[in-house]
Amino acid sequence: MKIIVAGGAGFLGSYLCEKLLGENHEVICVDNLLTGYEENIAHLKDNPGFKFINADVSKPLDGILDHQPKADRPLDEIYHLASPASPNEKNPKGYHVLGFETMLVNSTGTWNLCELAKKSGAKFLFASTSEVYGDPEEHPQKETYRGNVSTTGPRAVYDESKRFGETITSKFIRTEGLDGRIIRIFNTYGPGMADDGRVVTTFIKKALKNEPLPVFGKGEQTRSFCFVDDMVDGIISAMEKGESGEVYNLGNPDEYSILELADKIKALTGSSSEIEYHALPEDDPLQRCPDITKARTGLGWEPKISLEEGLKRYIEYLRNENH
Ligand code: NAD
Numbered sequence: 001m002k003i004i005v006a007g008g009a010g011f012l013g014s015y016l017c018e019k020l021l022g023e024n025h026e027v028i029c030v031d032n033l034l035t036g037y038e039e040n041i042a043h044l045k046d047n048p049g050f051k052f053i054n055a056d057v058s059k060p061l062d063g064i065l066d067h068q069p070k071a072d073r074p075l076d077e078i079y080h081l082a083s084p085a086s087p088n089e090k091n092p093k094g095y096h097v098l099g100f101e102t103m104l105v106n107s108t109g110t111w112n113l114c115e116l117a118k119k120s121g122a123k124f125l126f127a128s129t130s131e132v133y134g135d136p137e138e139h140p141q142k143e144t145y146r147g148n149v150s151t152t153g154p155r156a157v158y159d160e161s162k163r164f165g166e167t168i169t170s171k172f173i174r175t176e177g178l179d180g181r182i183i184r185i186f187n188t189y190g191p192g193m194a195d196d197g198r199v200v201t202t203f204i205k206k207a208l209k210n211e212p213l214p215v216f217g218k219g220e221q222t223r224s225f226c227f228v229d230d231m232v233d234g235i236i237s238a239m240e241k242g243e244s245g246e247v248y249n250l251g252n253p254d255e256y257s258i259l260e261l262a263d264k265i266k267a268l269t270g271s272s273s274e275i276e277y278h279a280l281p282e283d284d285p286l287q288r289c290p291d292i293t294k295a296r297t298g299l300g301w302e303p304k305i306s307l308e309e310g311l312k313r314y315i316e317y318l319r320n321e322n323h
């Protein structure tokens, strides 16, 4: 198949490009390197089935298909993963600093890619987020839960634009004949993740240097962490087996408090780091855990890699590569 991966130079996108190329598909990676890196896709560039286009999907995409490796074949699929993803308030790659770009890529960017999918008859997948549930009052979160999101809070640039991206995708499916599906990705980690303030990378890097681990709030808030290999399998399953118009939670349902995560990372790295408490960021969700019954039954997918196993792999990577 011929496949566009928007956001393909990012953390999840680059794994996705690699896996799709491994299945002998042609892959067009469209990315403006806002939060991604050319190094993420450097190992793919010599593959004749791979093409990188440096472009902003929030701008008109006319002519983008002129860049196809083999223009005689139709476009089969579009994965839309383009968006900043880190909630760190000060990080230059986070969605607070990149608030306008984030709102644009999840709204206009989604619209442009839906149009392209409609025009070319390609299947479409929109990567949404567990953040659409906000600070959830239902636990664990099912796809039917409508969320508890502030429209005016600091995280809204991400949460609300993802919600609007879901609305745009759904409108194209409902009335424009788009074959589309939405995935809501829960916290994912692993080798290649940017050092952009997200918790797993921050804790491991500091633990390896025996520096204090910055825990926000009391560390009692929970998250459910999915290893990247599992997530990429889930994303492909959602495109291949997911039904048009459906929404699928993708994540690992094993839930940990942030203090438990810190303790696990300290133990696995043999670190003497202390815990250092900082203020809890505004609107930081208190609990988050996916109900993945729908992905299990509808996609035949569930994560296979435990937090301990995934952390060991990521720790080894950061230790050896000295990232
Ligand atoms: P990432 O920042 O590593 O990757 C996003 C990629 O999109 C980057 O390469 C960036 O340059 C590109 N991009 C951003 N704006 C663009 C634009 N206007 N035009 C073209 N490219 C653009 O983030 P990630 O962790 O790989 O996340 C990928 C997707 O999954 C995002 O949509 C994110 O919201 C979603 N998601 C990720 C997580 C997670 O834990 N990693 C959780 C929930 C949702």
Ligand code: UDP
Residues within 6 Å of the ligand: 086, 087, 088, 187, 197, 198, 199, 200, 202, 203, 214, 215, 216, 217, 221, 223, 258, 280, 281, 284, 285
């Ligand atoms: N967190 C923390 N210390 C850090 C970074 C994050 O305690 O250095 C907490 C954060 O407050 C949140 C959780 O860890 O409750 C996960 O944060 P992350 O930024 O990884 O992603 P989020 O789930 O908030 O999108």
